[in-house]
Amino acid sequence: xxxxxxxxxxxxxxxxxxxxxxxxxxxxxxxxxxxxxxxxxxxxxxxxxxxxxxxxxxxxxxxxxxxxxxxxxxxxxxxxxxxxxxxxxxxxxxxxxxxxxxxxxxxxxxxxxxxxxxxxxxxxxxxxxxxxxxxxxxxxxxxxxxxxxxxxxxxxxxxxxxxxxxxxxxxxxxxxxxxxxxxxxxxxxxxxxxxxxxxxxxxxxxxxxxxxxxxxxxxxxxx
Amino acid sequence: xxxxxxxxxxxxxxxxxxxxxxxxxxxxxxxxxxxxxxxxxxxxxxxxxxxxx
Amino acid sequence: xxxxxxxxxxxxxxxxxxxxxxxxxxxxxxxxxxxxxxxxxxxxxxxxxxxxxxxxxxxxxxxxxxxxxxxxxxxxxxxxxxxxxxxxxxxxxxxxxxxxxxxxxxxxxxxxxxxxxxxxxxxxxxxxxxxxxxxxxxxxxxxxxxxxxxxxxxxxxxxxxxxxxxxxxxxxxxxxxxxxxxxxxxxxxxxxxxxxxxxxxxxxxxxxxxxxxxxxxxxxxxxxxxx
Numbered sequence: 001x002x003x004x005x006x007x008x009x010x011x012x013x014x015x016x017x018x019x020x021x022x023x024x025x026x027x028x029x030x031x032x033x034x035x036x037x038x039x040x041x042x043x044x045x046x047x048x049x050x051x052x053x054x055x056x057x058x059x060x061x062x063x064x065x066x067x068x069x070x071x072x073x074x075x076x077x078x079x080x081x082x083x084x085x086x087x088x089x090x091x092x093x094x095x096x097x098x099x100x101x102x103x104x105x106x107x108x109x110x111x112x113x114x115x116x117x118x119x120x121x122x123x124x125x126x127x128x129x130x131x132x133x134x135x136x137x138x139x140x141x142x143x144x145x146x147x148x149x150x151x152x153x154x155x156x157x158x159x160x161x162x163x164x165x166x167x168x169x170x171x172x173x174x175x176x177x178x179x180x181x182x183x184x185x186x187x188x189x190x191x192x193x194x195x196x197x198x199x200x201x202x203x204x205x206x207x208x209x210x211x212x213x214x215x216x217x218x219x220x221x222x223x
Numbered sequence: 224x225x226x227x228x229x230x231x232x233x234x235x236x237x238x239x240x241x242x243x244x245x246x247x248x249x250x251x252x253x254x255x256x257x258x259x260x261x262x263x264x265x266x267x268x269x270x271x272x273x274x275x276x
Numbered sequence: 277x278x279x280x281x282x283x284x285x286x287x288x289x290x291x292x293x294x295x296x297x298x299x300x301x302x303x304x305x306x307x308x309x310x311x312x313x314x315x316x317x318x319x320x321x322x323x324x325x326x327x328x329x330x331x332x333x334x335x336x337x338x339x340x341x342x343x344x345x346x347x348x349x350x351x352x353x354x355x356x357x358x359x360x361x362x363x364x365x366x367x368x369x370x371x372x373x374x375x376x377x378x379x380x381x382x383x384x385x386x387x388x389x390x391x392x393x394x395x396x397x398x399x400x401x402x403x404x405x406x407x408x409x410x411x412x413x414x415x416x417x418x419x420x421x422x423x424x425x426x427x428x429x430x431x432x433x434x435x436x437x438x439x440x441x442x443x444x445x446x447x448x449x450x451x452x453x454x455x456x457x458x459x460x461x462x463x464x465x466x467x468x469x470x471x472x473x474x475x476x477x478x479x480x481x482x483x484x485x486x487x488x489x490x491x492x493x494x495x496x497x498x499x500x501x502x503x
Contacts, residue, residue: 033230033232033236036236036237039236082243085243086240086243086244089240089243090239093232096232097232107456113452114450114453115449117452121445121446124442125442128436128437128438128442134435141432141496142432142446144492145450145489148485149450149453159477159481199247202251203251206258209258213258213261213262216262216265217265217268220268220269
């Protein structure tokens with residue numbers, strides 16, 4: 001399963017990267033650097049999808065009480081946080097060139113940073129609780145609360161005039177990009193999702209291993 | 224000096240994304256290694272305790 | 277519904293009464309606000325025109341730091357003598373206990389904030405008399421958001437050994453949208469700009485934030501406290 005995903009991901013990425021670097025022309029105002037959009041936007045799509053899946057897994061844990069959902073939620077959140085880091089980093093580099101500033105405290109960037117901090121807090125909370133059921137229960141609630149911020153981040157460029165560009169993708173009633181420029185975003189998103197799936201599978205397995213270690217340790221000390 | 228097509232910074236951007244991913248994958252691999260050795264150690268501990276009984 | 281409201285009122289009255297007797301939290305909060313206000317006067321020139329544009333930020337920083345002092349104790353003070361267990365096992369919905377505590381914290385925080393606002397107006401010589409009621413409205417909405425989230429996470433972190441560290445770590449990032457809205461609105465109002473189409477979106481964000489998180493908190497407090 002993992003190898004199938006890895007193969008699909010590799011193929012998608014190579015095809016896309018070739019297209020991004022070789023075929024597409026430079027953007028009129030920005031030169032070559034606009035191509036970062038093909039990492040920046042798919043990464044945020046992947047990150048937000050991850051956070052929403054974690055929301056579902058957290059809800060599933062709260063409803064069923066099965067710790068495997070909690071393990072999955074933690075894994076997905078961690079991977080999504082990695083992609084959120086990529087979004088912030090690529091955004092800052094892009095902004096440094098185009099706007100001349102590394103950061104701006106507009107609505108989108110600030111709420112996105114808040115999102116990052118919320119889920120980093122989620123991971124810190126998990127580290128702070130030893131008891132598995134309590135850890136699962138409390139972090140599930142934090143995950144659910146954190147998702148509300150994602151809605152605000154998503155809508156921020158529509159509701160406010162921000163330093164960050166206004167909606168551009170055609171699905172958001174934006175001005176649209178040049179011909180053939182929008183499709184690679186979605187293909188790259190698929191590639192990133194495959195990559196994220198691989199990472200989540202590995203991480204979930206690690207969570208299960210950690211729980212097995214806990215129960216084995218308890219068994220060993222019981223003798 | 225910024226070249227007219229901003230190529231250098233584009234590569235910095237892609238490199239940043241790549242580096243973050245690599246760092247995360249490496250951290251996963253390290254954690255995997257730590258977990259596997261820990262699980263082997265604890266399994267051996269359980270077997271030893273069972274043998275004593 | 278009646279039990280809910282009556283239980284909330286009882287818990288709120290209990291918290292307020294115990295606070296009024298000792299005035300610990302109020303004194304600590306208010307003195308802390310004064311200290312921050314004075315310290316800020318060294319950081320910025322209090323008489324400059326730019327002060328109006330940052331006044332909102334300054335005020336809400338004062339409010340949120342002072343609020344953290346009050347909200348941290350909210351559930352933590354029930355740990356002694358198993359009071360928390362007694363509250364949870366009482367024959368009233370846990371959400372009523374939560375709601376009562378939230379109301380008590382809200383009233384307490386509003387008192388501290390109004391006092392701090394008065395000190396701010398005097399120390400920094402700001403004139404917002406024309407915009408007084410909009411400023412109060414923003415304070416009412418913003419404080420409610422802060423209180424709901426703060427009380428909720430006070431309950432969530434009450435049994436953790438690193439409570440003092442985890443509460444600010446979890447609460448402040450969640451509050452960022454509400455604080456942004458409150459700060460922007462207050463700065464606008466302090467500079468004389470009334471509430472209008474330019475900043476109405478912030479007011480809507482604040483109201484929406486309050487609404488959504490109040491519902492979420494009341495729904496999930498049971499899971500957090502009881503399990």
